[in-house]
Amino acid sequence: MGDWDPAGGAATRRRRATLTASRTASLQPANGRSPAACDISATAESSANDGQRRRERSVETVRSKARGDKKKQRRNDLGDRMSCHKTQESLLTSTSGYNNYRGVLNWCVVMLVLSNARLFLENLLRYGVLVDPVQVVSLFLNDPYSWPAACLVIVSNVFIVASLYTERQLSKGSFSELVGFLVHCINFATMLTFPAAVVLLVPSVTPVGGAFVLGTYTILFLKLYSYKDVNLWCRELSTIKAKKLARSLSCPSPHTLNGGELKVCYPGNLTIRDMYYFVFAPTLCYELNFPRSPKIRMSFLLRRLFEMLFFIQLLVGLTQQWMIPIIQSSMKPLEDMDLSRMTERLLRLAVPNHLLWLIFFYWFFHSSMNFTAELLRFGDRQFYKDWWNSETVTYFWQNWNIPVHKWCLRHFYKPLLRRGFSKIISQSAVFFLSAFFHEYLVSVPLRMFRLWAFTGMMAQLPLAWFVGRFLRGNYGNAAVWMSLIIGQPFAVLMYVHDYYVLHYREE
Numbered sequence: 005m006g007d008w009d010p011a012g013g014a015a016t017r018r019r020r021a022t023l024t025a026s027r028t029a030s031l032q033p034a035n036g037r038s039p040a041a042c043d044i045s046a047t048a049e050s051s052a053n054d055g056q057r058r059r060e061r062s063v064e065t066v067r068s069k070a071r072g073d074k075k076k077q078r079r080n081d082l083g084d085r086m087s088c089h090k091t092q093e094s095l096l097t098s099t100s101g102y103n104n105y106r107g108v109l110n111w112c113v114v115m116l117v118l119s120n121a122r123l124f125l126e127n128l129l130r131y132g133v134l135v136d137p138v139q140v141v142s143l144f145l146n147d148p149y150s151w152p153a154a155c156l157v158i159v160s161n162v163f164i165v166a167s168l169y170t171e172r173q174l175s176k177g178s179f180s181e182l183v184g185f186l187v188h189c190i191n192f193a194t195m196l197t198f199p200a201a202v203v204l205l206v207p208s209v210t211p212v213g214g215a216f217v218l219g220t221y222t223i224l225f226l227k228l229y230s231y232k233d234v235n236l237w238c239r240e241l242s243t244i245k246a247k248k249l250a251r252s253l254s255c256p257s258p259h260t261l262n263g264g265e266l267k268v269c270y271p272g273n274l275t276i277r278d279m280y281y282f283v284f285a286p287t288l289c290y291e292l293n294f295p296r297s298p299k300i301r302m303s304f305l306l307r308r309l310f311e312m313l314f315f316i317q318l319l320v321g322l323t324q325q326w327m328i329p330i331i332q333s334s335m336k337p338l339e340d341m342d343l344s345r346m347t348e349r350l351l352r353l354a355v356p357n358h359l360l361w362l363i364f365f366y367w368f369f370h371s372s373m374n375f376t377a378e379l380l381r382f383g384d385r386q387f388y389k390d391w392w393n394s395e396t397v398t399y400f401w402q403n404w405n406i407p408v409h410k411w412c413l414r415h416f417y418k419p420l421l422r423r424g425f426s427k428i429i430s431q432s433a434v435f436f437l438s439a440f441f442h443e444y445l446v447s448v449p450l451r452m453f454r455l456w457a458f459t460g461m462m463a464q465l466p467l468a469w470f471v472g473r474f475l476r477g478n479y480g481n482a483a484v485w486m487s488l489i490i491g492q493p494f495a496v497l498m499y500v501h502d503y504y505v506l507h508y509r510e511e
């Protein structure tokens with residue numbers, strides 16, 4: 005309001021009027037000649053003057069219009085200065101349409117870092133430095149002269165070669181489909197039982213070594229199952245084509261794929277090279293011609309390698325420094341069945357456990373898989389999708405582990421649907437299989453059968469129904485996060501407690 009001065013405004017208007025008048029006067033002839041002299045050239049001059057006057061008049065019109073506009077704008081400005089309110093919503097009201105919360109997200113991150121820094125300091129003051137990279141070796145080896153886990157991994161090559169041999173015999177017709185199926189079944193059954201028996205019976209196999217071996221065999225099992233299925237589909241396709249007297253799949257004209265690779269056709273794929281490419285490729289689903297990237301990008305490869313090394317160290321360090329002390333301090337409340345202290349320990353464990361799980365996700369699904377894919381020029385890099393936005397449990401399982409989900413759909417779920425099983429039965433069967441493997445990977449290495457992992461996986465079905473039925477949007481997303489944050493440490497505590505009671509209580 006300080007610059008509002010009506011008197012000053014009137015004075016300015018007066019000044020402007022004076023200026024206009026003098027400017028108009030200055031447009032009169034001012035060359036100093038008499039009117040008589042002017043008469044001679046009056047006609048010629050008048051036409052020239054007429055044109056000039058017209059021009060000047062138009063300039064003057066534009067000027068006065070601009071002045072009018074300015075006046076109007078000034079009046080508007082003054083009006084604006086007079087009124088400073090309009091009808092509008094507060095930003096945090098949902099109807100305001102405002103949705104830029106980037107600053108709040110940053111605030112959450114800052115708060116998270118600060119609160120965890122406090123926890124970190126408290127942990128250091130209480131326990132000192134517990135990180136010991138050398139101790140990691142003892143997790144894999146009990147006896148430095150006996151390496152059962154490494155031996156078992158080497159032995160796994162026998163199953164790979166057996167699978168390839170069976171497929172070759174089937175392609176040549178030396179094995180009938182039934183014989184081939186039986187040989188595959190024996191191979192698969194041995195693949196699951198033999199390493200489990202060794203892990204259970206050989207005392208020098210440590211729980212971590214055992215889990216590593218069984219993980220390797222499980223991945224191999226799923227890969228070889230896919231290998232068997234795809235080769236069977238190829239045979240079926242070539243039989244159909246042969247019946248239709250079309251050109252056989254087995255003698256195609258070779259042509260190149262995008263990556264410049266030669267396209268392989270059945271049974272040209274049944275080679276050691278093709279088999280081992282699949283064994284090391286970051287996928288569980290076999291294909292005769294995988295999409296290939298044109299070349300290895302060294303900078304990408306080195307970045308992933310650095311991440312792999314860094315995050316594995318971080319995982320080990322955080323487990324030793326943060327997880328293990330909490331787990332150890334939870335044993336007493338668990339033994340005493342002290343419910344309130346048990347809950348407190350569970351919540352305390354939830355934070356490091358969840359953080360480790362997230363780091364593991366990045367380490368495995370992003371760094372390691374991309375590293376392997378880049379090294380092998382494997383083109384399909386969709387190892388995960390945006391599971392963090394899951395608003396339903398179903399969405400989470402469809403998106404968090406794409407290699408397993410793809411395998412489940414291609415080799416188990418869809419075949420069941422095609423055989424006429426209902427959707428719910430097929431989904432339950434997939435979760436049952438997944439629950440079996442989860443339990444297999446935990447119980448066998450720990451040498452105790454408690455079914456916590458199995459129950460956790462099977463519980464996903466009612467949980468999926470509940471979240472899908474009653475929760476939507478952000479509530480659904482929060483429910484998925486809660487199940488991950490609380491469900492996992494609960495299972496971890498149960499296993500560790502049972503393991504502790506079984507092995508160390510008497511000591």
Ligand SMILES: CC(C)(COP(=O)(O)OP(=O)(O)OC[C@H]1O[C@@H](n2cnc3c(N)ncnc32)[C@H](O)[C@@H]1OP(=O)(O)O)[C@@H](O)C(=O)NCCC(=O)NCCS
Pocket residue numbers: 398401402405408409410412413417418421422427430431434435438
């Ligand atoms: C069980 C599971 C496979 C269901 O997957 P889903 O995507 O929810 O299944 P849907 O019913 O939506 O159908 C998926 C596919 O089957 C197809 N389908 C559905 N009904 C069909 C039918 N009657 N016949 C043929 N195909 C059918 C759909 O078209 C869809 O095909 P698309 O993938 O090509 O689009 C999934 O939840 C899963 O993978 N669970 C286990 C995950 C797991 O254990 N992971 C372990 C991680 S550690």
